[in-house]
Amino acid sequence: MNLIWFLLRSSWLNVAIAGVAGSISGVCSAALIASINTAIRASDPELSQLFLRFLGLVVAALATNLISQFLLSGLSYEAVYKLRLQLSNWILACPLRHLEEQGSNRILATLTEDTNAIADTIAVVPFLCIDFAIVVSCLVYLCWLSWSVFLVTAGLLVGAMICIQLLVATAYGLLERAREEQDRLFKHFRAITDGIKELKLNVQRRQAFVAENLQRTAAASRRYDTTSMRILGVSLGVSQLLFFVIAGFLVFGLPRFTSVDVTVLSAYILVVTYLTDPLQRILQILPGLSRGSVALQKIEKLGLVIASRSEEILAQPTTLNFRKQICLVDVCYTYQQESGENFTLGPINLMFHPGELVFIIGGNGSGKSTLAKLITGLYVPQAGEILWDEQPVTDKNREQYRQLFSTVFSDFYLFEQLLGIAPDLLDTKAQNYLEQFQLNQKVKIDGDRFSTIELSQGQRKRLALLTAYLEDRPIYLFDEWAADQDPSFREKFYNQLLLELKRQGKTVLTITHDDRYFHLADRVIKLDYGKLV
Numbered sequence: 001m002n003l004i005w006f007l008l009r010s011s012w013l014n015v016a017i018a019g020v021a022g023s024i025s026g027v028c029s030a031a032l033i034a035s036i037n038t039a040i041r042a043s044d045p046e047l048s049q050l051f052l053r054f055l056g057l058v059v060a061a062l063a064t065n066l067i068s069q070f071l072l073s074g075l076s077y078e079a080v081y082k083l084r085l086q087l088s089n090w091i092l093a094c095p096l097r098h099l100e101e102q103g104s105n106r107i108l109a110t111l112t113e114d115t116n117a118i119a120d121t122i123a124v125v126p127f128l129c130i131d132f133a134i135v136v137s138c139l140v141y142l143c144w145l146s147w148s149v150f151l152v153t154a155g156l157l158v159g160a161m162i163c164i165q166l167l168v169a170t171a172y173g174l175l176e177r178a179r180e181e182q183d184r185l186f187k188h189f190r191a192i193t194d195g196i197k198e199l200k201l202n203v204q205r206r207q208a209f210v211a212e213n214l215q216r217t218a219a220a221s222r223r224y225d226t227t228s229m230r231i232l233g234v235s236l237g238v239s240q241l242l243f244f245v246i247a248g249f250l251v252f253g254l255p256r257f258t259s260v261d262v263t264v265l266s267a268y269i270l271v272v273t274y275l276t277d278p279l280q281r282i283l284q285i286l287p288g289l290s291r292g293s294v295a296l297q298k299i300e301k302l303g304l305v306i307a308s309r310s311e312e313i314l315a316q317p318t319t320l321n322f323r324k325q326i327c328l329v330d331v332c333y334t335y336q337q338e339s340g341e342n343f344t345l346g347p348i349n350l351m352f353h354p355g356e357l358v359f360i361i362g363g364n365g366s367g368k369s370t371l372a373k374l375i376t377g378l379y380v381p382q383a384g385e386i387l388w389d390e391q392p393v394t395d396k397n398r399e400q401y402r403q404l405f406s407t408v409f410s411d412f413y414l415f416e417q418l419l420g421i422a423p424d425l426l427d428t429k430a431q432n433y434l435e436q437f438q439l440n441q442k443v444k445i446d447g448d449r450f451s452t453i454e455l456s457q458g459q460r461k462r463l464a465l466l467t468a469y470l471e472d473r474p475i476y477l478f479d480e481w482a483a484d485q486d487p488s489f490r491e492k493f494y495n496q497l498l499l500e501l502k503r504q505g506k507t508v509l510t511i512t513h514d515d516r517y518f519h520l521a522d523r524v525i526k527l528d529y530g531k532l533v
């Protein structure tokens with residue numbers, strides 16, 4: 001049902017018009033059956049008038065059917081289009097930690113599998129509406145013919161439908177489990193693409209990965225899918241049998257209990273036979289609706305909607321001020337892990353001023369990157385607060401606060417395009433930086449696009465640095481930037497680039513292990529297992 005609500009929310013007026021047109025189409029179809037039934041028993045003079053009525057009904061049924069399908073098809077794809085954009089916006093507005101907890105494989109599965117499942121399902125909704133209208137109208141006609149026979153027929157129909165729906169519900173549960181397995185499968189697919197080198201270089205690892213992870217999950221997904229499809233097949237078979245059972249009961253059974261007019265009986269057989277197709281289609285489409293509903297539920301379970309509303313999102317970039325200091329006051333952050341092994345950073349008390357060069361050092365796993373995510377506003381402190389020029393950073397201004405920073409994290413992402421950067425900067429400054437970072441032989445800037453990003457890791461980091469320079473924010477944060485650089489460029493980074501940024505009045509925070517250059521910093525902050533030392 002939530003799928004129908006989802007459609008209704010997209011444009012209730014179009015749904016209403018399509019619903020009315022579909023209902024008229026269904027009523028006309030039932031009226032066509034009724035007029036065929038009357039024509040069989042009619043005398044010659046009545047036939048010409050009945051024929052005209054028949055023609056009129058054919059035209060009306062066709063026209064309203066087309067209107068309904070046309071409107072609903074447009075609407076379905078509009079709804080999917082909106083859903084795709086909305087989902088992406090929700091993800092973009094979600095706090096980073098929430099997305100990390102959900103895992104990229106689940107998010108990817110939602111963006112691809114779930115939206116496709118919804119698109120496929122929604123495409124059949126128009127047919128469902130029309131078939132539903134036909135069934136209801138035919139039932140009304142049957143009731144008008146003879147309510148006592150109708151009660152018996154309807155009783156049989158309802159009983160059979162309940163059986164079928166029980167089967168469909170079982171299949172629905174299995175489909176849900178198949179979808180859970182697909183999340184896991186996505187994780188393994190990522191392991192294949194991201195870990196291809198490690199898998200190629202070690203046959204035992206590859207075989208174990210395929211046998212224990214990939215094959216097992218794929219097999220479980222196949223098992224659930226196959227069983228659910230088999231159950232749906234059984235439900236289809238039962239539904240086909242249903243019509244013979246009803247027709248058989250009307251012809252052989254009912255006359256034994258009560259006297260039934262032969263014309264009523266033949267009309268009933270005609271209508272029940274006619275109903276076979278739309279009813280079967282409905283029963284076939286319903287499982288599809290289940291698939292779409294499972295997909296919608298998956299999207300809801302990700303909690304993107306609620307999480308994305310937790311902080312205010314800027315509609316337009318605003319001017320950035322950083323005049324006095326950024327203060328971390330008793331800031332704490334704990335990773336809650338299912339294994340129970342929690343890591344806590346803090347309480348941290350720190351202050352950063354404009355024009356300061358600060359090095360953040362510490363052993364592996366001491367919390368440097370976590371601190372960087374807290375300072376840049378990507379993580380929200382669980383205790384304590386951050387003050388920006390004496391104003392607390394809250395859900396209302398966190399997005400604005402984040403715009404103070406240009407960063408190159410150790411797991412940075414390099415966009416092929418220089419997005420959101422003024423074209424005049426691209427023509428002048430970008431070219432200079434390419435030369436300064438010794439990349440001009442390798443990379444060109446065509447419009448707002450790098451000619452290539454197929455580069456060594458060190459070169460890609462230089463391009464990321466170029467992007468950060470073009471952003472020209474008051475605070476720069478580099479997470480082990482120099483780790484992949486050759487000695488001469490590393491020297492240049494510490495002795496020239498960082499000092500130049502400082503001279504320009506930028507605050508530069510650098511996570512580093514290069515103790516040869518610690519003397520250059522105004523301050524060195526050391527972390528040891530989440531505490532400042």
Ligand SMILES: Nc1ncnc2c1ncn2[C@@H]1O[C@H](COP(=O)(O)OP(=O)(O)OP(=O)(O)O)[C@@H](O)[C@H]1O
Nearest residue numbers: 100335337343362363364365366367368369370371
């Ligand atoms: N996404 C995460 N989920 C759960 N725990 C995490 C996550 N990221 C880090 N941790 C935990 O936080 C601790 C600190 O990690 P962090 O990445 O901040 O350390 P680091 O000092 O930057 O390490 P390195 O020098 O190796 O980059 C780790 O020991 C780990 O237990």
